[in-house]
Amino acid sequence: MKCAACRPVLSKYVDGEASPAEVRLIEEHIGGCARCTAALTEFRLMRTTFHQAPQRPPDPRIRAGLLKAIDEIEMRRPADDRLRRPAPRQPVRPPPRRAPAIAWSWLGNLAGAAAIILVVGTSFLLVNIGRQQRQAVGTPASTTQAALSTVSVPTQPAAALVAGTAGAAGNIPGAELTPGAPPLAEDPTALAMPRTATGTPVWHMADEKETAPDGHAIQDGQFGYQFTYPANGWSAPAPANDQAVLGRRLVAPWSMDSAQASVPFYMIIDVLTGTATIPVYTQTVSYNNWQGTRGIRQEGNQQIDEVYLRQDRLIYRLNYALITGPGGSDHRAEGDGWASAIRQSFRPAADLAHHPFGYAPALALRGGDLWTVNPDGSNIRQMTTSGMVRAFSLAPDLRQVALVTALRREDAWGAYVELLDLGQAGAPRRIWTAKEIHEVAWNGTQDLVAIGIDQSGGLGLYRLNRNLGGTDHLSTLPNGNAHNLQVAPDRTWVGFLSDTGTGASELYGVRPDGSGQTPIMPRTGGTNGTARDVREFAWMPATLTSQPVGTESLIVLEHPGGDTAVVPEALRLPAPASGQSPSVLSMGPIGDQQARYLTVSPQGQVAYALFKGDAWQGLQTCAMGDGIIIGSGHCGPVIAVGARPSALQWAPDGTHLLVESQASGKFDLQRLDPVTRATAPLMQGSP
Amino acid sequence: MIGSGAMNSGSRGFGGVLPGDAAEAPSATTPAARPEAAEQVLVARARAGDQAAFEEIFDRLQTPVVNYLYRVVGDWELAADLTQDTFLKAYQALPRTDETLQLTPWLYRIATNTALDALRRRKRITWVPFLEDFEPVAPGSDPAHTVPNDDLIRSALQAVPTDQRIPLILHLHQGLSYKEIAELLGIAPNLVAVRVFRARERFIKVYKSLTGDAES
Numbered sequence: 001m002k003c004a005a006c007r008p009v010l011s012k013y014v015d016g017e018a019s020p021a022e023v024r025l026i027e028e029h030i031g032g033c034a035r036c037t038a039a040l041t042e043f044r045l046m047r048t049t050f051h052q053a054p055q056r057p058p059d060p061r062i063r064a065g066l067l068k069a070i071d072e073i074e075m076r077r078p079a080d081d082r083l084r085r086p087a088p089r090q091p092v093r094p095p096p097r098r099a100p101a102i103a104w105s106w107l108g109n110l111a112g113a114a115a116i117i118l119v120v121g122t123s124f125l126l127v128n129i130g131r132q133q134r135q136a137v138g139t140p141a142s143t144t145q146a147a148l149s150t151v152s153v154p155t156q157p158a159a160a161l162v163a164g165t166a167g168a169a170g171n172i173p174g175a176e177l178t179p180g181a182p183p184l185a186e187d188p189t190a191l192a193m194p195r196t197a198t199g200t201p202v203w204h205m206a207d208e209k210e211t212a213p214d215g216h217a218i219q220d221g222q223f224g225y226q227f228t229y230p231a232n233g234w235s236a237p238a239p240a241n242d243q244a245v246l247g248r249r250l251v252a253p254w255s256m257d258s259a260q261a262s263v264p265f266y267m268i269i270d271v272l273t274g275t276a277t278i279p280v281y282t283q284t285v286s287y288n289n290w291q292g293t294r295g296i297r298q299e300g301n302q303q304i305d306e307v308y309l310r311q312d313r314l315i316y317r318l319n320y321a322l323i324t325g326p327g328g329s330d331h332r333a334e335g336d337g338w339a340s341a342i343r344q345s346f347r348p349a350a351d352l353a354h355h356p357f358g359y360a361p362a363l364a365l366r367g368g369d370l371w372t373v374n375p376d377g378s379n380i381r382q383m384t385t386s387g388m389v390r391a392f393s394l395a396p397d398l399r400q401v402a403l404v405t406a407l408r409r410e411d412a413w414g415a416y417v418e419l420l421d422l423g424q425a426g427a428p429r430r431i432w433t434a435k436e437i438h439e440v441a442w443n444g445t446q447d448l449v450a451i452g453i454d455q456s457g458g459l460g461l462y463r464l465n466r467n468l469g470g471t472d473h474l475s476t477l478p479n480g481n482a483h484n485l486q487v488a489p490d491r492t493w494v495g496f497l498s499d500t501g502t503g504a505s506e507l508y509g510v511r512p513d514g515s516g517q518t519p520i521m522p523r524t525g526g527t528n529g530t531a532r533d534v535r536e537f538a539w540m541p542a543t544l545t546s547q548p549v550g551t552e553s554l555i556v557l558e559h560p561g562g563d564t565a566v567v568p569e570a571l572r573l574p575a576p577a578s579g580q581s582p583s584v585l586s587m588g589p590i591g592d593q594q595a596r597y598l599t600v601s602p603q604g605q606v607a608y609a610l611f612k613g614d615a616w617q618g619l620q621t622c623a624m625g626d627g628i629i630i631g632s633g634h635c636g637p638v639i640a641v642g643a644r645p646s647a648l649q650w651a652p653d654g655t656h657l658l659v660e661s662q663a664s665g666k667f668d669l670q671r672l673d674p675v676t677r678a679t680a681p682l683m684q685g686s687p
Numbered sequence: 688m689i690g691s692g693a694m695n696s697g698s699r700g701f702g703g704v705l706p707g708d709a710a711e712a713p714s715a716t717t718p719a720a721r722p723e724a725a726e727q728v729l730v731a732r733a734r735a736g737d738q739a740a741f742e743e744i745f746d747r748l749q750t751p752v753v754n755y756l757y758r759v760v761g762d763w764e765l766a767a768d769l770t771q772d773t774f775l776k777a778y779q780a781l782p783r784t785d786e787t788l789q790l791t792p793w794l795y796r797i798a799t800n801t802a803l804d805a806l807r808r809r810k811r812i813t814w815v816p817f818l819e820d821f822e823p824v825a826p827g828s829d830p831a832h833t834v835p836n837d838d839l840i841r842s843a844l845q846a847v848p849t850d851q852r853i854p855l856i857l858h859l860h861q862g863l864s865y866k867e868i869a870e871l872l873g874i875a876p877n878l879v880a881v882r883v884f885r886a887r888e889r890f891i892k893v894y895k896s897l898t899g900d901a902e903s
Binding site for chain 2: 007008011012015017042043046047049050051053054055056057058059061062063065066067069070073385426427429
């Protein structure tokens with residue numbers, strides 16, 4: 001070895017970084033080379049010099065300055081982001097009791113369980129529902145009924161109202177669960193609200209307002225409402241909103257239709273403590289010869305165990321209800337089982353935007369990372385830092401996101417599926433590593449399906465579970481390819497598109513266990529005929545369509561062939577083994593336009609962008625509603641607002657559209673209210 | 688793209704230097720790379736939001752970090768500021784890391800980037816590979832120093848170009864291996880060897896000339 005070549009290797013040698021071969025060469029060389037031996041000495045001396053250099057103690061101001069800066073950061077953080085220090089659970093304060101209990105006697109003798117509903121407002125109604133639920137499983141009726149109906153009272157309009165509500169064998173309107181819905185006890189987490197790390201359901205965590213929707217002040221569990229009860233029915237001030245969230249309390253309107261009037265009640269549920277309170281109200285009573293003002297005080301202090309939002313209903317499980325009977329005696333009623341309480345569409349108000357993991361943040365991929373922004377454009381946050389995220393899928397609980405993340409090569413297909421919890425800080429958790437991963441979609445909140453290649457072979461469909469290692473290979477994909485993977489809302493089908501190689505992309509469906517893979521739309525000319533060319537598709541939400549059990553509905557954007565149009569159609573898949581073919585319903589004339597960027601909201605609103613050739617025409621929304629296949633959809637006007645979109649999606653709460661547009665290679669994200677046509681920027685100029 | 692779309696545009700990392708980016712398992716042969724169990728527990732607690740745990744991490748590591756930064760930037764006041772910046776960034780980034788985090792290299796990575804940012808902003812240091820005509824700072828110019836040797840080292844180090852100085856300090860002062868340095872800086876281990884060698888040569892040359900001046 002020559003000296004010139006020796007010195008660099010000497011450097012590694014002194015540092016202990018030379019390879020065994022290099023060590024041998026060095027030791028052979030320096031044995032006979034004075035220059036390099038001297039160099040070795042110098043290098044060693046340098047090491048010693050460095051090691052001897054003293055370490056100075058740090059200035060104590062560093063620590064002080066750091067802690068101050070940390071405090072400032074924590075102070076600026078919004079309350080709901082303070083995940084590290086969850087707010088202590090507030091003690092449950094029972095609402096104040098009011099005397100006298102005269103009201104009980106007024107209504108106490110009304111026959112039937114429904115009567116007692118009126119007495120205690122909605123709380124007992126809910127208990128009653130619970131009782132019905134329990135009866136369904138053979139539990140005897142509670143004793144509350146007997147305890148409360150002690151005094152005879154003339155049955156007048158109240159009774160009529162009661163009769164109306166008692167209805168069909170005690171069925172309370174809105175109280176029954178959707179027929180055919182899966183039993184709620186099976187997988188409550190599937191529909192669960194976002195929760196804190198300690199499991200408390202979280203709805204809203206800051207900015208408690210003490211004003212009811214119609215402007216009345218709320219004090220500690222009571223409303224200042226005045227209900228007037230004229231001779232022929234109830235009336236009450238109408239709420240400004242369908243529902244509202246006040247601080248961490250849910251103000252849920254409840255309305256019972258009777259033959260004469262609809263009776264609004266308000267129930268306040270504190271979702272952090274699980275307490276429900278009922279408004280205090282007074283009635284002016286006038287029937288028969290009774291006149292005067294009666295005070296119906298709030299009764300019932302209910303412990304609600306868990307609260308779930310399912311489409312348009314609030315569903316909760318009762319723990320117990322404490323009812324105070326006439327004369328102030330306490331009675332405890334056991335409530336159990338599930339109840340579906342609020343029939344009205346129960347969408348969180350738009351002003352919940354300040355709570356990113358509370359509801360409906362927008363998610364977007366920017367530069368290979370996942371970003372989130374609230375519907376009002378605030379709180380833009382970067383959720384990943386790898387720069388390698390290729391695709392993502394938001395779980396039905398709106399809290400988990402599955403990421404398809406690539407290896408550290410820009411041209412690679414994603415090779416990991418990672419799970420991110422939006423409600424907690426922390427890095428994504430890997431659940432699958434594979435040779436290729438193209439797309440992933442949630443099947444419920446525990447399982448996922450993915451298109452990829454596990455170790456070798458062609459593209460397949462795989463099943464993953466968020467907790468278990470390993471994957472199941474479900475099916476080999478037709479034509480060796482698939483894209484646009486979507487699981488049906490009731491999880492009976494997995495849909496995807498597959499390029500046939502003849503220019504068409506065919507819509508396929510397969511069962512979540514991998515069986516029954518088949519084209520969904522019948523081919524023209526029989527099973528070996530020409531595939532229908534579907535460009536995009538979206539499943540319709542299950543509970544919004546009145547259709548036989550086991551059927552599924554889809555919206556597809558089909559290119560009928562022969563012209564340039566891409567038309568939206570509604571499709572109904574019959575139940576398996578029904579022997580029926582899918583039925584297709586065109587959603588209206590499109591002419592020579594192309595519909596793109598199909599998106600369906602949880603409420604069944606359809607939206608897409610319309611193009612004529614390459615010229616953007618506008619956005620259109622269609623409300624499919626209940627009669628999706630029975631009738632035709634109702635589509636609104638074409639809205640040409642905002643910039644030309646490159647992607648479109650309903651926000652998860654269905655209140656607005658997220659519109660991505662592209663200008664000069666950068667992407668902007670906007671929100672659009674299709675009713676008011678108001679737009680607002682969310683993220684601008686992102687790569 | 689929004690929704691469940693896939694993106695086709697290329698992804699980019701963060702200049703190859705990324706907190707918590709531990710895709711490959713680090714070498715476990717040197718003490719610096721093998722995390723102590725106690726340290727892991729501390730890190731886990733800090734990651735979960737235990738501020739006391741984070742403060743303890745700070746107390747353990749602030750001395751080597753501030754001294755490292757001092758070696759890199761040659762200015763004690765600046766090193767103190769950069770130390771505070773480094774730990775503040777670490778505090779904010781820690782929740783996004785997972786249990787594969789190697790605390791010390793990660794922290795040094797943040798410190799290094801912080802120092803590089805500061806050096807770039809400093810107008811009197813220019814970024815050139817070989818500073819043949821560099822005028823070393825006269826020894827003894829920092830009155831706080833009473834150890835002449837330390838001042839000589841500092842001066843000689845400042846004469847070494849930054850991209851060579853940092854690997855040299857990380858190895859000789861912080862005791863990181865070439866492989867760890869390579870991961871930390873996002874460069875190949877061979878390049879680390881080259882830079883350390885060149886830094887050495889330069890340092891020795893300048894150091895000799897300084898000690899030669901002092902003696903004469």
